[in-house]
Amino acid sequence: MKSSKKQKILAVMLAASMVSGIGAVGLTIGNISNISVKAADSLTTADGFSYEVIDNTNTVRITGYSKNGKIAIPSKIDGKTVVEIGSNAFRDKTGLQSVSIPETVKIIDGGAFSGCTGLQEVTMLNGLETIGGESFYRCTALKEIKIPDSVTEIGNSAFYNCSAVKTLTIGKSVKTIGSYAFEYCKNLISVTLPNSLAEMGGSVFSDCTKLENIVIQGNKDFQKISHATFRNCTNLKNVNISANITVIGNAVFEDCTSLEEITIPNTVKEIGGESFNRCTALKEIKIPDSVTEIGNAAFYNCSAAKTLTIGKSVKTIGSDAFEKCESIIDVTLPDSLTKIGTSVFGNCKKLETVVMKGENLVTIPYATFYDCKNLRDVYIGAGITTIGSSAFNGCTSLDKITVPDSVTKIENSAFSNCTSLKKIIIPESVTVIEGNDVFENHGKDLVIYGYSNDCEAKKYADANNITYKLINAHDHQPGEWIIIKEATEKNSGTKIQKCTICGELLNVEIIDIIHTHTYGDKWQSDETNHWHECTVCGEKADTAKHEFGEWETDEKTAKQHRECTICGYTEEKAKPHEHSYGDDWYSDETNHWHECTVCGEKADTAEHEFGEWVIDEKTSTKHRACTVCEYPQSEIIPHIHTYGEEWKSDETNHWHECTICGDKSDTAKHDLKDVIDKEATATETGLKHKECTVCGYKGLSEVISKLDPTPTPTPPQPTPTPGKVVNTGDNAVPITIASVLGLGAITAFVISFKKKHS
Known part of the structure; x- marks a missing residue:
């Protein structure tokens, strides 16, 4: 009985020591007990x-x-x-x-x-x-x-x-x-x-x-075909492009190498850069009268196109717009044109005739007709003041040209490599002929004609060993009309009238399309009218207003529609109905309202009526709600920080916090010192922890190793190194296990010893 009682006592002591040991090394299960699993939304x-x-x-x-x-x-x-x-x-x-x-x-x-x-x-x-x-x-x-x-x-x-x-x-x-x-x-x-x-x-x-x-x-809102579509x-x-389109964006049809034909509707105002770049199968380029701008390289390398018609409203043509359109034979630039970029018609090797109509274009830029080897007839518009460098460089078939009296400057290499050029008339208005290479590699029989022996043309000819001849001043004598482009069923033509004395271009006229209109059976329409179109030129016929049937209702969408009984054009509108307003309030930052459950029509629209502000000291905010619709409104409360006296801390630092908003102040690292909780002996380990001398923060406990029970008679040794500091986190568990095992071993030894002597 005594033995059993002693064993029970020792067992209780063992349990107590185990609990004590666990507490001593700081093992806690707080982190485990506080884990919560959030219910999944999915x-x-x-x-x-x-x-x-x-x-x-x-x-x-x-x-x-x-x-x-x-x-x-x-x-x-x-x-x-x-x-x-x-x-x-x-x-x-x-x-x-x-x-x-x-x-x-x-x-x-x-x-x-x-x-x-x-x-x-x-x-x-x-x-x-x-x-x-x-x-x-x-x-x-x-x-x-x-x-x-x-x-x-x-x-x-x-x-x-x-x-x-x-x-x-x-x-x-x-x-x-x-x-x-x-x-x-x-x-x-x-x-x-x-x-x-x-x-x-x-x-x-x-x-x-x-x-x-x-x-x-x-x-009607769909007006632009965006880039690279x-x-x-x-x-x-x-x-087939809709008549609503006003802009054909950049590179829309770039590299559509099988595209042979396209009709650009007479609503398009802008043709973007590279829009038809390398459409090498395109047979015809027809720019409608509505277009005002043609972008850079818009029709670059449309090498199969034989005809080019530029509408009468075009103001700007970008660089390289028609470069390498090798099959185009003639070009007429309209009165409206004010600016063209460089190399617009460069490398158009079959181009024979160019007519610059009107007085708004003032410059023929760099390389405009570069390497147009078949170009023979050029009629320069009366508004041109500058013929740019290399403008006609490489036009090896050009044999004569008249410079109008609006021109004041001819830049370097303008007519370089025009190996067939024999005659050029340069008026007294030209005061600058730039560089010695303007006519470099010219034809051997080149003659510069001028109206005076005291002009820039004469000086240039003498300086460059070119024959110069006077031409009498005269009143221009109009000659017969010359058709340079025949009208067809699809395209208008061009005819010109020149002075019989000097050859200067006097008049240009457009020849209307010559054909019998062939109107298709399909109705074309807009919001107001319908019509038939000529399948050749697009001319309208049978134009009339729509004749609508009765309105029909789609109950599902709450909309009505009706169709023109002739062309089938459909008109749509919201179904007429008596508004049914729901009880729920809708709102924005300013107003609230009710909405019709059928069409969304608003009613009872009014400004919010806010209640009193409610202050939340913890978050330093205030909030209030509309007393009608409960629309919430919140604001941050500006304040002067009020820092409490109590220290706040984590494992590294301590600080004071504002009692209103939680802002930190006086942040500093802990000043940690060792504090002994239990002295180590020869038979038992001790415990210690680090504690901040400023804020009182306590670190985890550390084990102090047992003292050596049998001192060795040797000279004094350095103080033993304290036990290894136990880190926080998972390391606490193995330390606890070690402690428990140690205490268990001691207890087991005591029990065994008692049994032998009982």
């Missing part, structure tokens, strides 16, 4: 769909899917309606083969099916409104894209590199198409853009190399 169905409830409503968003193969997205989950497919929900699920999307889904978010390279079929139903950016990005097995009529927005790169797609149907309600939306859809053959389209980004169909036909429609569509042959 839930999962038995079918493998992950979803989340949207803003505490009765609707859900699909956020993921755990399976592959063919799937049908449910219209309801747990009684709640599926209205959205979330961002990246199915991203990179390469085993997905087909997807059916219910009509309840309104939004497909960005990246939803991005990288689903095995996806071959997608069914989207009416009800869908938004297809987000990159939603079907690189779905390289997708064979068909059918955008339902309910969709209004297609995001950036939505179907980028869907390289297997052959057919594309864009619904009749799409208003915006983002940049790169169908770029690299290399098997796409035909595209029709709907009447609803109001805005389209750049490079939408770029690099669709099998695309053959494009019909560009759009509503059809760039490198190398198989594109036919383009």
Whole structure:
């Protein structure tokens, strides 16, 4: 009995010592007991769909899917309606083969099916409104894209590199198409853009190399074809552009090397730089009268174009605009022209005749007609004051030219390498002939004609060993009209009248198109009228106002529409109805209002009526709410910091905090000193901790090793190194275990000893 009692006592002592040991080394389970697991927002169905409830409503968003193969997205989950497919929900699920999307889904978010390279079929139903950016990005097995009529927005790169797609149907309600939306859809053959389209980004169909036909429609707001929209569509042959378009952006049709014909509508005002760059199959370039600006390299290297017609409103032509258009034979520059860039007609090797009409163009810039080897007849406009350097350099067929009396300066190399030039008339108005190379490498029989022996032309001729001859001053004698470009069924012609004495250009006239109009059967229309157009020249006939039928109502969209009974033009408006205003308040920073549940019309609009400010001392803010709609408003309260006397601390520093906002002051590192909690003996370890002398911060306890029980009679030794400091965190657990094991061993020894002597 005694032995048993002693053992129980020793057991109790052992337990106590173990608890004491654990406490001594600072083991705590506070961090473990305080761990909380936040409930996941995303839930999962038995079918493998992950979803989340949207803003505490009765609707859900699909956020993921755990399976592959063919799937049908449910219209309801747990009684709640599926209205959205979330961002990246199915991203990179390469085993997905087909997807059916219910009509309840309104939004497909960005990246939803991005990288689903095995996806071959997608069914989207009416009800869908938004297809987000990159939603079907690189779905390289997708064979068909059918955008339902309910969709209004297609995001950036939505179907980028869907390289297997052959057919594309864009619904009749799409208003915006983002940049790169169908770029690299290399098997796409035909595209029709709907009447609803109001805005389209750049490079939408770029690099669709099998695309053959494009019909560009759009509503009255759709006025610009953005940059590179059809760039490198190398198989594109036919383009029909809407009459609403006013701007053809930069590089829109660049490298469309199969494009043979295009009709630019008489609404376009600007043709951007490189817009038809390297359209090497284009047979004709016809700039309508509406155009005022042609950008740099707009028609660069349209090498097959034989005819060029520049409309009567063009004011500026950019550099290299028609360079390397090697098949053009004649050019007439209109009265409206005020500026042309460099090398505009450079390397037009078959160009024979140039007529500069009018007085608004003042400079023929650098290399304008450089290397036009077949150029023979040049009629310089009466407004030109400067013939720029190398303007006619390399025009090896040019044999005569008359400089008008508006010119004051001829720059270096202007007629260099004109090896056939025999006659040039230079008036007294020319006061500068720049450099000795103006006529470098000229024809051997070159004669400069002038009206005086005291003029710059005479001085230049003498200085450069060129024959100079006087020509009598005279009144110009108009000769017969000369037709330099015949009118055709498609293009107007040009005729000129020259002085019979000096050859100066006196008059230029345009010859109207000569043909019998052939009007197509298809009606053309705008908001007011409809008409038939001549299939050759675009002349209008049978123009009349629309004759609309009765209004029809679409109950689903609460809109009405009616059609012209003759041409089919559709007009749309909101359905007339009695407004039904909901009880919920809508608001912005200033006002609140009720909205009609049918059309969104606002009612009861009024400014907020805010209550009293409520101060939150803890966050140094104040807030209040509108007493009508509860719209919240908050502000930061400016204050003078009030720092408490109590020290705050972490493992490294201590500081005082502002009692209002928590701002820190007096921040400094701890001044740590060792504090002994328990002295070590020969039989027991001791304990100590570090404590800051300023703020009282206490570090974790450290074990002090037991003292040596048998001192060795040797000379005094240095003080033993204290035990290793135990770091915070996970190291506390092994220290505790070691301590417990040590105490257990001692206790076991005592129990064993007692048993032997009982």
